Every structure is written in C-alpha cells, then in structure tokens.
Amino acid sequence: MEDNTAVGTVAADVFPEKGAVDPVIDESWTPDQLPKGWMYKRHGKLPWYASPSVQLGLVAFVCFLCPGMFNALSGLGGGGKTSTHTADQMNIALNSTFAVVGLLAGSVVNRLGVRVSIAFGGLGYCIYAGSLLASVHHNVPGFNIFAGVFLGLCAGILWAAQGVIMVSYPTEAQKGRYWAWFWGIFNIGGCMGSLIPLGQNIHVKVAATVSDGTYIAFIVLMVAGAALALTLVDADKIIRSDGTRVVLMKNPSWKSELLGLYTCIRSEPYILLLFPMFWSSNWFYTYQENAINAAYFDTRTRALNDFLYWFAQICAASVIGPLLDNNKFRRTTRARIMLVTLVVLTAAIYGGGYAWQEKYTRADVAADSGFVAWDWTHKGFVGPMFLYFFYGAFDAVWQGCVYWTMGALSNSGRRAANYVGFYKGFQSAGAAVMWSLDNNEMSYVNEWATNIGLLLGSLLVAAPLILFRIKDHVQLEEDLKDVDESVEDVVPTVPTTEKA
Numbered sequence: 001m002e003d004n005t006a007v008g009t010v011a012a013d014v015f016p017e018k019g020a021v022d023p024v025i026d027e028s029w030t031p032d033q034l035p036k037g038w039m040y041k042r043h044g045k046l047p048w049y050a051s052p053s054v055q056l057g058l059v060a061f062v063c064f065l066c067p068g069m070f071n072a073l074s075g076l077g078g079g080g081k082t083s084t085h086t087a088d089q090m091n092i093a094l095n096s097t098f099a100v101v102g103l104l105a106g107s108v109v110n111r112l113g114v115r116v117s118i119a120f121g122g123l124g125y126c127i128y129a130g131s132l133l134a135s136v137h138h139n140v141p142g143f144n145i146f147a148g149v150f151l152g153l154c155a156g157i158l159w160a161a162q163g164v165i166m167v168s169y170p171t172e173a174q175k176g177r178y179w180a181w182f183w184g185i186f187n188i189g190g191c192m193g194s195l196i197p198l199g200q201n202i203h204v205k206v207a208a209t210v211s212d213g214t215y216i217a218f219i220v221l222m223v224a225g226a227a228l229a230l231t232l233v234d235a236d237k238i239i240r241s242d243g244t245r246v247v248l249m250k251n252p253s254w255k256s257e258l259l260g261l262y263t264c265i266r267s268e269p270y271i272l273l274l275f276p277m278f279w280s281s282n283w284f285y286t287y288q289e290n291a292i293n294a295a296y297f298d299t300r301t302r303a304l305n306d307f308l309y310w311f312a313q314i315c316a317a318s319v320i321g322p323l324l325d326n327n328k329f330r331r332t333t334r335a336r337i338m339l340v341t342l343v344v345l346t347a348a349i350y351g352g353g354y355a356w357q358e359k360y361t362r363a364d365v366a367a368d369s370g371f372v373a374w375d376w377t378h379k380g381f382v383g384p385m386f387l388y389f390f391y392g393a394f395d396a397v398w399q400g401c402v403y404w405t406m407g408a409l410s411n412s413g414r415r416a417a418n419y420v421g422f423y424k425g426f427q428s429a430g431a432a433v434m435w436s437l438d439n440n441e442m443s444y445v446n447e448w449a450t451n452i453g454l455l456l457g458s459l460l461v462a463a464p465l466i467l468f469r470i471k472d473h474v475q476l477e478e479d480l481k482d483v484d485e486s487v488e489d490v491v492p493t494v495p496t497t498e499k500a
Contacts, residue, residue, distance in 0.1 A: 066122045066225035072306060088435050102156040110417050121158020122158060264418040286438045295444070312392030
C-alpha cells in the first residue's frame with residue numbers, strides 16, 4: 001500500500017478489508033523523523049517547508065496581497081469612488097457568484113489541491129481593481145460586472161483552499177493561534193493597503209475619487225500575490241509537528257466530491273445550525289463601508305478609518321486566538337464562554353452603533369443636500385472613529401470564532417473543505433443580498449437593524465451546536481465517517497521513520 005495520502009490527528013493503519021480501521025498511536029515519533037527531500041529539510045530551529053506553520057505563513061502573505069488589498073480598497077467605500085453605485089453592482093455580482101461557487105468550492109479544492117486553487121483564486125482580485133480604474137475614465141459597466149463575477153469565482157475557490165489550511169493543518173491545540181497568526185498577517189495587508197490612498201490623498205479634504213496611482217499600486221500588489229501562491233505545496237505533503245498528516249481522499253473524483261457535500265451534512269447535521277452565522281458574517285461590511293465611511297467622511301478620513309478598521313482586526317485576532325486555545329479550560333468550556341462573549345459584544349458594540357446612526361439619514365448626506373463631509377479635524381470625530389475601530393475588532397472576533405468552531409468539529413482536510421465551502425457560500429449569499437439592499441437605498445437605520453438582528457439571531461440558532469456538539473477531542477473514526485462509506489479510498493499511515 002502506497003504511503004501517499006493523509007492521516008488524521010492520530011497515526012493509523014488501515015487494513016485492506018473494507019471498513020477495517022485500527023487506530024494506533026506512534027508515541028516514538030519525533031520531528032527529526034521526516035521523509036527525504038528539500039521540503040522536509042530543517043535549518044536549525046526553523047520548521048520544514050511542508051510544515052503547517054510555513055504553509056500558513058505563505059497563504060497569509062498571499063491573502064495579505066490579494067484579499068487584504070481588496071479589503072483596503074473596499075473599505076474606502078464605493079471602491080474608492082465618490083458614487084457607491086458601481087461598487088454596489090460589482091459586489092452584488094461578486095457575492096452572488098461567490099455564493100454559488102462557495103458551496104461547491106470545497107469539492108473543487110479537494111480535487112485540484114490548495115496550490116493551484118489559491119494561485120487561480122488570486123487572479124480575480126487584480127482584474128477587479130483594474131475594472132474600477134477603467135470605470136474612472138470610461139463607462140464600462142459590462143467590464144465591471146464581469147470583473148465582479150470573475151472575482152466571485154476566484155475568491156470562492158481561494159477562500160475554500162485557505163479554509164482547508166486554516167482548519168485542518170494545525171493540531172487541535174493550535175487552531176486558535178494559527179487563525180490569529182493568519183488573520184493578523186492578512187489584515188496587515190488591509191492596513192498597508194489603506195495607507196496607499198491615505199498617503200496619496202493626504203490633502204484631499206473633500207469627498208473625491210482616489211487617484212489612478214492608488215488603483216495601479218493595488219493591481220501590482222495583487223498580481224504579486226497570485227504569483228506567490230505557486231510556492232505553496234498541496235495538503236498531501238504536509239506533516240504536522242506531532243507527526244500526523246491531514247485526512248484526505250486518495251484520488252478523489254468529481255462524483256465523490258459532490259456526493260461528499262451530502263455525506264458531510266449527514267455525518268454532522270448540526271452544521272446546519274451554523275448557516276445563519278455564516279450568512280451574517282459579511283452582512284455588516286456594506287453598512288459599515290457605505291452607510292458610515294463613504295456617507296459621512298471626506299477622502300483622507302475614509303482612508304484613516306479604513307486603516308483603523310483593519311488595525312483593530314489585528315489587535316482583536318491577537319487576543320481571541322490564544323484565548324480560544326487556552327488549555328487551562330476544556331474545549332467544551334471555552335466554547336460556552338465564546339458563545340456568551342459573542343452575545344455580549346454584539347449587544348454592546350452594535351447597540352452603541354445606534355447612538356451614532358440616529359444622527360443622520362440618507363437624505364441628510366445626499367450629494368444635493370449641502371452636507372459637508374467630516375474630516376478628522378472635525379470636532380466630535382473621536383466618537384465615530386472609536387466606533388469604527390470596534391466594528392473592525394468585532395469582525396475579527398466573529399470570524400475567528402466561526403473558524404474555531406468549524407475546526408473543533410473536525411480535523412479532516414476533506415470535511416474542512418466542505419465546511420468552509422458552506423461558510424463562504426452562505427457568507428457571500430448574505431453579502432449579495434445586503435449589497436442589493438444598499439443599492440436600492442434601504443434606510444441607514446434599517447441597515448443597522450438588520451445587522452444586530454441577524455447577528456444575535458444567528459447566535460441563538462447556533463447555540464445547540466456550540467453547547468452540545470463541540471467535544472474536547474475529535475476521534476479519527478469520526479473524521480472518516482463521511483468518506484463515501486468506502487474506507488479503502490483513504491490511506492492514513494503511521495509517520496515514516498526514515499530520517500531526512
């Protein structure tokens with residue numbers, strides 16, 4: 001039997017007879033017992049190239065350069081333009097496509113591998129930024145919509161592959177920290193990206209479209225991110241620090257992958273209770289970017305708010321990740337504390353947001369209303385500045401808890417790909433609906449109300465899963481349940497004892 005596929009959180013022998021699984025732990029394994037080859041060669045205390053930490057770092061820098069720069073551009077409101085309609089329509093197309101692709105993207109990643117998936121996924125971001133640049137000088141609605149659709153396809157695949165790495169590569173004790181490292185590096189991209197328009201528009205104290213140089217800088221960085229993805233290795237090459245590999249299908253077919261969506265839900269039907277959390281996880285971006293940042297502030301202040309939003313995500317991720325991995329408490333206890341914390345933070349931050357939102361309506365800040373956009377020198381700016389900062393921090397806490405919850409349900413790369421596919425699909429479907437509502441000029445206070453209502457409601461729905469389905473440890477047999485009822489398709493193996 002060839003040693004070319006994955007293993008779970010414990011090493012195991014799988015016998016030729018169908019259904020015969022006998023897990024055994026190889027307690028003698030050490031990190032020095034690695035296969036031969038450059039990707040397993042150690043340099044002092046540095047980890048080997050095909051280790052989770054190195055691969056996580058690489059994919060974090062890809063996301064730094066692609067989605068990170070996209071976030072910085074979107075965070076300006078209106079994609080950096082004074083009118084939000086073009087960006088609204090592009091984001092409706094983007095998220096509608098993402099919603100469909102996201103549900104199937106886990107199967108695509110399982111079939112193509114993470115390296116090809118992420119490299120392809122990075123291409124859509126530079127085309128999206130290029131279409132915004134083109135729209136500044138020409139009326140190109142067809143190109144704009146195409147760019148949104150193509151990015152929806154690319155981003156759906158990229159984020160499903162990223163989710164596989166995030167959820168299945170670390171050991172059970174490392175998942176919160178690994179997410180925090182990734183989220184921190186990824187959002188440094190948003191911070192640095194927001195400094196580009198801030199520097200280039202530092203003297204622009206009116207609401208105006210950002211300069212061509214801003215868009216060109218974003219395009220160059222996004223292309224570099226897509227190229228960097230080619231340096232990744234696929235999941236079947238990964239060996240964790242405890243000697244285990246990732247549970248994967250051996251030579252999966254498209255049929256087995258599509259069937260895997262069904263078997264994934266059948267194996268863990270409680271995952272359906274997370275779907276409202278998935279739906280609401282990108283819903284609030286539209287309100288924050290368009291109803292607050294683009295609506296009320298001048299160009300340079302929008303860039304400053306954008307920087308603070310992503311900086312807050314780094315700060316929050318550095319706190320929430322280690323807390324979720326705190327081994328002083330059982331994982332079941334941490335899950336309960338997480339649920340209560342999310343309820344309190346949602347009520348406090350979004351409740352505080354109402355005090356700001358009741359100050360103005362769409363009509364008050366319309367272009368023909370005579371409203372003068374606020375600058376950071378305006379008296380009273382500190383309040384909304386901190387509100388925007390805490391909105392960013394909340395986003396990181398929410399996304400981190402969702403990723404940690406999915407990771408607590410399984411260590412299987414295959415199942416993780418399907419979970420993340422569901423997550424990104426429903427997340428994007430919700431975002432598409434919200435962008436559409438904003439494009440149709442829903443009142444700002446109603447946009448705020450949908451935010452807090454969906455967030456609190458989704459926590460109520462998810463509570464049974466968080467309280468009763470998260471366990472202190474996931475057994476390998478649990479991760480193998482959904483492999484199309486055919487254990488011989490999976491070949492977990494004891495880590496090799498051949499030294500590099």
